[in-house]
Amino acid sequence: MPAAAAVRSPEPLDELTLRRAQRGDERAWRDLVEHHQHAIHALIWRLLAGRARHRVEDLTQETFVRVLRALPTFDPAGPASLSTWMLTIATRLALNELRRPEHEELAAEPMGDERTDALTERQRLGAAIAAGVAALPDTQRAVFVLREYHELEYQDIAAALELDLGTVKSRLARARAALRDYLVAALPELGGRYA
Amino acid sequence: MRDEDDALAGIDLTAWEPPAPPASLVDGVIARAKESAMPALVEPTPSRVANAAPRGAHKRWWIAGGVAASVAAVAAFGLWGLERAKPAPEVPAAAAIPTSGEVVATHAQALVLGASTARLEPGARIAWRREGARLVVAQRAGSAAWQVDRGDTLVIDAGAEVASVEASGASLRVEVTMLDRTDVRIATATTAIAATVALVTVLVYEGTAKVVHDGHTVNVVAGERYAVNPQVTLDDQATVGSKPVDVAAKKREIEEFEQRIRENNEKLKALENDAAEPPKPASTCDEVSCVLTDYEGACCAKFKQEPVELAPPAKQPVPASTCDEVSCVLHGGACCDKFKKKPADGKRPDPNLPLGLDRSMITSALAAIEPQLEACGASFKGKIKLKVWVGPAGEVTRTTVIGPNGADDPPEVAACLHGAALNLVFPKTREGGAFGYPLVYDGTPTAAPAPMPSTPSACDVDALLETGNAFANAGSWDKELVKFDAAYRCKPSDATAKRAFAAACNAKDAAKAKSYYAKLPVDAQNQLLPFCKRNGIEPNVGACDADILKAKGEALLQVGKDVPALSMFEQSLACRQDSGVRRLAFMAACRAKDAAKATQLFSGMVNTPSSLSQICLRNGISLPATGSIVVTTTTGQSATIELDGVAVGTTPVTITFVAGQPRRLTVRTDSHEHTVPVTVRPNEKSTFAVEVQ
Numbered sequence: 001m002p003a004a005a006a007v008r009s010p011e012p013l014d015e016l017t018l019r020r021a022q023r024g025d026e027r028a029w030r031d032l033v034e035h036h037q038h039a040i041h042a043l044i045w046r047l048l049a050g051r052a053r054h055r056v057e058d059l060t061q062e063t064f065v066r067v068l069r070a071l072p073t074f075d076p077a078g079p080a081s082l083s084t085w086m087l088t089i090a091t092r093l094a095l096n097e098l099r100r101p102e103h104e105e106l107a108a109e110p111m112g113d114e115r116t117d118a119l120t121e122r123q124r125l126g127a128a129i130a131a132g133v134a135a136l137p138d139t140q141r142a143v144f145v146l147r148e149y150h151e152l153e154y155q156d157i158a159a160a161l162e163l164d165l166g167t168v169k170s171r172l173a174r175a176r177a178a179l180r181d182y183l184v185a186a187l188p189e190l191g192g193r194y195a
Numbered sequence: 196m197r198d199e200d201d202a203l204a205g206i207d208l209t210a211w212e213p214p215a216p217p218a219s220l221v222d223g224v225i226a227r228a229k230e231s232a233m234p235a236l237v238e239p240t241p242s243r244v245a246n247a248a249p250r251g252a253h254k255r256w257w258i259a260g261g262v263a264a265s266v267a268a269v270a271a272f273g274l275w276g277l278e279r280a281k282p283a284p285e286v287p288a289a290a291a292i293p294t295s296g297e298v299v300a301t302h303a304q305a306l307v308l309g310a311s312t313a314r315l316e317p318g319a320r321i322a323w324r325r326e327g328a329r330l331v332v333a334q335r336a337g338s339a340a341w342q343v344d345r346g347d348t349l350v351i352d353a354g355a356e357v358a359s360v361e362a363s364g365a366s367l368r369v370e371v372t373m374l375d376r377t378d379v380r381i382a383t384a385t386t387a388i389a390a391t392v393a394l395v396t397v398l399v400y401e402g403t404a405k406v407v408h409d410g411h412t413v414n415v416v417a418g419e420r421y422a423v424n425p426q427v428t429l430d431d432q433a434t435v436g437s438k439p440v441d442v443a444a445k446k447r448e449i450e451e452f453e454q455r456i457r458e459n460n461e462k463l464k465a466l467e468n469d470a471a472e473p474p475k476p477a478s479t480c481d482e483v484s485c486v487l488t489d490y491e492g493a494c495c496a497k498f499k500q501e502p503v504e505l506a507p508p509a510k511q512p513v514p515a516s517t518c519d520e521v522s523c524v525l526h527g528g529a530c531c532d533k534f535k536k537k538p539a540d541g542k543r544p545d546p547n548l549p550l551g552l553d554r555s556m557i558t559s560a561l562a563a564i565e566p567q568l569e570a571c572g573a574s575f576k577g578k579i580k581l582k583v584w585v586g587p588a589g590e591v592t593r594t595t596v597i598g599p600n601g602a603d604d605p606p607e608v609a610a611c612l613h614g615a616a617l618n619l620v621f622p623k624t625r626e627g628g629a630f631g632y633p634l635v636y637d638g639t640p641t642a643a644p645a646p647m648p649s650t651p652s653a654c655d656v657d658a659l660l661e662t663g664n665a666f667a668n669a670g671s672w673d674k675e676l677v678k679f680d681a682a683y684r685c686k687p688s689d690a691t692a693k694r695a696f697a698a699a700c701n702a703k704d705a706a707k708a709k710s711y712y713a714k715l716p717v718d719a720q721n722q723l724l725p726f727c728k729r730n731g732i733e734p735n736v737g738a739c740d741a742d743i744l745k746a747k748g749e750a751l752l753q754v755g756k757d758v759p760a761l762s763m764f765e766q767s768l769a770c771r772q773d774s775g776v777r778r779l780a781f782m783a784a785c786r787a788k789d790a791a792k793a794t795q796l797f798s799g800m801v802n803t804p805s806s807l808s809q810i811c812l813r814n815g816i817s818l819p820a821t822g823s824i825v826v827t828t829t830t831g832q833s834a835t836i837e838l839d840g841v842a843v844g845t846t847p848v849t850i851t852f853v854a855g856q857p858r859r860l861t862v863r864t865d866s867h868e869h870t871v872p873v874t875v876r877p878n879e880k881s882t883f884a885v886e887v888q
Contacts, residue, residue: 029224029225030225033220033225037216038216041215045213045214057216060220065224069228122210123210130211133211135752177202179202180203181807183203184778185775185807186775187775190206
């Protein structure tokens, strides 16, 4: 499994809460959203890296609204877990958002207001990863984020993005190589490690 | 354990941390889910909800609505000739901004009106009409945060003509709270009166807003809040009832009403603190604000002192609410201990040092620059107060000058005093201190400054610095700059760059100030920037801000715009040499398939990782061959190695660079420094043992 997972998928929601939520119980809805909000918000935030960040909250809400609407049809015994299903919905919404033409001309977010020199080492690394991931093509970024930060299996990523398994693997490898190149360029102190 | 390639092995990807989801997310989702699950009572708004209201946010509107709000809303809509409310608009695309419209926000929502925008809170009722650059708005109820572009003039009719708010190039928040009879407890008020009973509060974050009400005009500046009380007077009250007027009872009602308004103001403040809004300035009742307003207001009484003699040293602590590192750099204070760098040995400051400045320290320091202070006001008549903040190391951290007409008045004298105060030298203390110094000038020119030392030789750094200091003491900023400039060219150092920068700021030499600003370390830039700005120079503005150019380049690189990214990185490098930026520029050149620039940049690089070079190779660019040199010392003593003035490490160190090009290798120890030319052969590694003394 991937070593890095800043926002790991939460433990599965208990079955009783899930059933209540499927029946439209508001308390259960609330529990479900609270349970998964960090993962969904983080996924969308990362997928929109560099562009359309102002839409993160909208899309997070939209994901949950769609999930709650479709929840009665969700089969807990089906091929996808609830969290994978939700991540899939969130991923598709985010990718759709990125395809909207008005975002093409939006300037990417800079790495931050703080001067790089003043950042701590970890903050600098975080900012560099953000910039490097933002530079990836959308589809590579989606594969990378779902794998590295949400620990989805290749098959789940393939299903979520409607790709074949080989494509998922090759995109993941390309994304990692490109990110490594970016990090080496942005953080010279990493250079020796990959020289 | 990784099950894939090791491309990112060892990189802590968790360093890229997402923010927490907003607190209002769950409530927003539930509200929308319920809305979609139930038959709509009204036409549903589109799903572009920026952010649903927090659960408790409805409390904010405890005094909104009712008959008064309805009447006000009708009046507002009538004003625009609109008969019924339309659905809240989506955030429109820039190309399709409607010239007029109206919104009744049922949830938090963004409103884009061209270059200006508003963030509406649930309950906000807004109608707008654009007339060229003029944006005319009726805000009848609710709260909205307005971001007004410099090219726009926003005119808000707030609270059904209770007040008019006008702003341009500003950020402000306008709150309109309609008060019904229950709220204001005016039993005899008619509907007509109630319709005008609205509490309008304007809070300005940036810029200035002009508030007009009841024939008065008030300019509200950044950080200030202004509340417009409803126009309910005894006369008004007396005419609305049909019974004989009981004046005493009416007075009591008004007092009660005013008390109610005060309570509402406090509630609004408390709610506002709870809400996630742009950061607000700290309370304005600090000593500096009081000085600027000539101690106007009761809250300033505690600061009021007669400036008849040297004030005792007084700490100017940063308020707890604003105790961040930047404030602490500027002001110091007890809350700043957490930011103070501990001595290298980790011990606290020497307990034998005095706690803070005492009178004798201040007197002797001032005596040393007294001729300079006198010279500053040679042609000025009047009283000026100089205030100085001193750090524990004895350095001046901040100065203010308050003249007859406020801060930095008159400008020439103030600039001179700021610069002179920087020359104050104090002994070390544990906490530093601050003091005020009143200066009374009678307009009599002082004697000519003492003769300067003889001109030093062309590259005698110490002599140049000494002469520069002498000119500084005499207030001859331009001459001081010449000397420090020469000293820097003779032997560059951060300390000399700081002095040269300060001299350039004092001398109002913007070009030199910008040049030296770029040479300063970032912490020094941050520390000295306010000082230079006070002299009317903004050295960080313009084409030569390496960090901004770098950030722009990175942003462009992120979206695959490699050619403009390369241009930004090149401009950044022209502004300030930085090996990291050079690598980014090289990467951009490779991606842009610009072989000439990639080769040129590569030729100036050292120890370029092969993974970076491969970007070029993948893009069909062949790079010049490289060679390596291993630098050691014969004695084993550690030495710092620089290549062409750029530090590359300490011995033993391997340096790889383009073969066949002569470079300058500098070896430096505490007691030894020399520079030799070096070249490397393609694909060879040689050893260079330096003999250090």
